Structure formats: C-alpha cells, structure tokens
Amino acid sequence: MNFYEADFKLNIVKEYLEGPLGGRALANKYDLSSNALVYNWTHSYQLFGNDGLKNRRSPKKYTSEFKRDVLHFIETTGASFGEAARKFKLPTGSMISRWQRSSLSSKEQGLPIRKGRSKREMIKPTKKQKKSKKLSREKELEREVELLRIENEYLKKLQTFQQTIMAKRNGESKSE
Template identity: 50%
Template sequence: MAKYSDSFKLKIVKEYLEGPMGYRLLAKKYNVPDKAQIRIWVNAYKAFGEDGLRKKRSKTVYPVQFKLDVLNFIRQTGTSYKDTAIEFKLRNPSLIANWMRTFLIEGIEGLKEKPKGRAPMSGKRKTKQSKQEKAMSREEQLERENELLRLENAYLKKLKAFQENPNAYLEKHKQRWHSNSKKKGSN
C-alpha cells in the first residue's frame, strides 16, 4: 500500500467536502487504489481535523482498563466501532474490533500488553553447561574440584594477609604494579 503525504490527503479531503465528486471519482483522479481509503481520510478529518490525517510517529500503548471501558461502552450503547473510536478519540476503528475479537477469545489476559522480541537465551546456556559437566569423566570432575579448592585456598590466604596488615599487603601489590608498568612503558 502506498504512503501518502499529509498535504496530499488534505487536498483530497477538501476537494471531496467542497466539490461534487464522490469517493470513487476522486480515487480514480488521484490514482488511489481503493475508494475506502479516501472515506477513511474524510471521516478522520471530520472527527479530528487535520490531526486525524497526520501519521502517528510512535505506537500508543493503551492500558487494559481503557480497553475494557471502550468495549463496555460498545456493549451498553450498541454504537458502531467508528462512532466509538470518535467518542474515545481513537483514530483507528479497526483497533477496537481487534480488542473485541481478542477479548472474546482470550478474555482480559488477551488485552494485556505482551512483550515483543525474542526471549533471552539465558536458559539455554545453563543447560549446555550442565550437559558438559555430565559428560566429564569422574577423573575430570575430581581435577576440576581440586582446581576450585586450590583457588579458594589461595584467596583465603590473601584475605587473611590483608586482614592482618592491610598497609603492608597494599604496599607489596602497589610495588609490583609499578615495577610492571615501568617495564611496559616506552622511555
């Protein structure tokens, strides 16, 4: 479907409202494939003025309570989707029809906003790691456990040394850092 500029839409709508030409003749004159499109523009202009013809730049997310209010209004008054859209200042009457269809099939849960996009892959990564652990032989598992215990032991020794004399520990590591940085620098 072709995209039309706001000025083009306004020109056609004004020509329809001022002149004797109908939807079909205007569609033929301006090469608009469907006369229904011009009818939609005219109705939007009548309801909202020039704002009704402008393209929306972002998607509006409506709360569930608002959707329920709209659907209850239709049930109580028996108005059409078009009249209901005008009443609630919605540009697109088919949006209400979609809400009604979803509500009848799924209930209130269907009206809630659903997350978009692909699900995170965090669950898949965990399963791969657990499969690798299962695939390791008993000897490999013991070697892995041994390595983890060595790391834990080294960490605890450093922690104890730091707690006994923090200044000496920091001075020792500070000197190491400076000696390494002198070697790497280009003088």
Template identity: 45%
Template sequence: MAKYSEQFKLMIVKEYMEGPLGYTLLARKYDIPSKAPIERWVKSYKALGEEGLRKKRCKKVYSVQFKLNVLNFMKQTGASYQDTAIEFQMNNSTLIANWNKIFLTEGIEGLKEKPKGRPPMSGKRKAKSVKQEKAMNREEQLEREIELLRLENAYLKKLKAFQENPEAYLEKHKQRWHSNSRKKDSD
C-alpha cells in the same frame, strides 16, 4: 512508511469537502482501490481536524481498562469502529478492531500489554552457570569433608599412639620437630 502521506490525505479531504466529487469518484481519480479510506479520512478530519489524518509518531500504550471501556461503548451503542475511534479521540480505528478480535479470542488477558522482542539470553546463561557453581560447590564441599575426615583420622591415630606409649611417641616426634625447626631457622 504509510501508504498515503498526510498531505495527500488532506488534499483529498479538502477536494471532497469543496468540490462536487463523491467518495467513489475521488477513489477512481486518485487510483485508490476503495472509497472506504476516503470516508474514514473525511470523518476523522471533521472530528479531529488535521490531527485525525496524522500517523502517530510514538506508540501510545493504552490500559486494559481503557480498552474495555472502548469495547463496551462500541457494544452498547452499536457504533462502528470509526465512530468509536472518533468518540475516544483516536485516529486509528483498526486498533479498536484488533482489540475486539483479541478480546473475543483470548478474553481480558489478551488485552494486557505483552513484552515485545526476543527475550534476553542472559537469563539462560546465568541459570547454567549457577547450576555449575552449585555443582562445583557441592563437589568442593565433598572434597573439604573428605579432607576433614582424613585430618580427624590422622589425629585419632596419633592420639591412640600417644596414649599407648607416650615416651616412644614423643621421642619419635621430637626428632621430626627439631629437624623442621632447623629448616625454618636456616631460611
């Protein structure tokens, strides 16, 4: 919530413009610690009307180029934050002061829009589960490879036994084949 309401600001601005009291006396009268806010309100009112006294309801996102244009204008003309804000139809001169401070410390990169809030947790969870899946896939691949090697080994053993003595091999496996087929028929 704003420290001073729109109605309060408008009342003080109108009292300043219509009456004999100056910034300092109005600040004392309404128990405002400094005359600076009243000066800002009056300048904003003169330049932008009642719109200059309103707090913005939604956050306006300014491009990096716009921020640079504002800071360049201020640097080239030597205008104050308040005068620069009025020139660019903004009612928040502290925003420009923040841009200037960030630009001086971080450069152009600091003026870029940054994501707000805490980053989502879902990315970390997915990364862990993907690693587990890869590990499980690797484990499953190795188990499958072992099974294929076992089957190949068994096949080669049977092939070798068949080549050495085909009749003995057929006789041995014929009995097993007949016993398996009887079980299937009885089902």
C-alpha cells in the same frame, strides 16, 4: 503499502468536503487503492484536524482499562465500531474490532497492552506517584459513573421503544 503525504491527503479531504465528487470518484481520479482511504482520511481530519492526516511512526498506545471501557460501551449501547471510534476519538473502528477479537481469544480478563514488564514495575514508587494513585482512583470512579449513566440512558431508551411497540400492537389488535 503506500504512504501518502499529509498535504496530498489534505487536498483530497478538502476536495471531498467542498466538491461534488464522492469518495469513489476521488479514489479513481487520484488512482488510490481504495475509496475507504478517502473516508478514513476525512474522518481523521474531522476528529483531529491536520494532525489526523500525518503519518505516525509509532501508533498510540491505549491502556487495557480504556480498551475495556470502549468494549463495554459497545456492549451496553449496541453502538457500531465506527460510532464508538467517533465517541472516543479513535482513528478507526477496525482497531476496536481487533481489541474485541483479542479480548475474546484471551482467557485473561484484561486486554494485553504490550509484552514485557512496564517501567513502573521496575522503579520504586515515589511520593508523587503514591498521590497520583488517589487521583487515578477518582478518575476510575468517574469513568464508572459515566458508564453507568450511559447504560441507564440506553435502558430508558430501550424501555420507551418497547412501550411504543406494545402500544402499536395494542392499537392493531383493537382495530381488527
């Protein structure tokens, strides 16, 4: 697997955004293994700026709650992996695809974050940690409200879509 310097990636992204060449032409020009690299780098640059082009030694870890929220968003709205990645500011949609496959294959409700015990299980909670549980409960409720709003918005759009289809069908049957 080739690793490219951040400066090299930045030059290609800027040339893609400002110039007349597309991703395939730039991949051929710079002898890249795939034109998808150009599109992925551009996407990362647009979401995270220069930091999105830096090579990460260790990938960012996401909680199982966050993964479930992303998968729930996809299920309720019918969004693609790429759209969900942009909404939740994830580097790529393929990572969501992996989460979905692992959630389907696992028989447990939760998605695995990592193997082994967490550090929190090994240490007794302090007073500050006990207070933070209240905050996390508030955040959990806010997250649930946001998901319900998204679901409600989706259902409203679905209903209007169905009404327009029915109106078109009624209009066609009257004209015949």
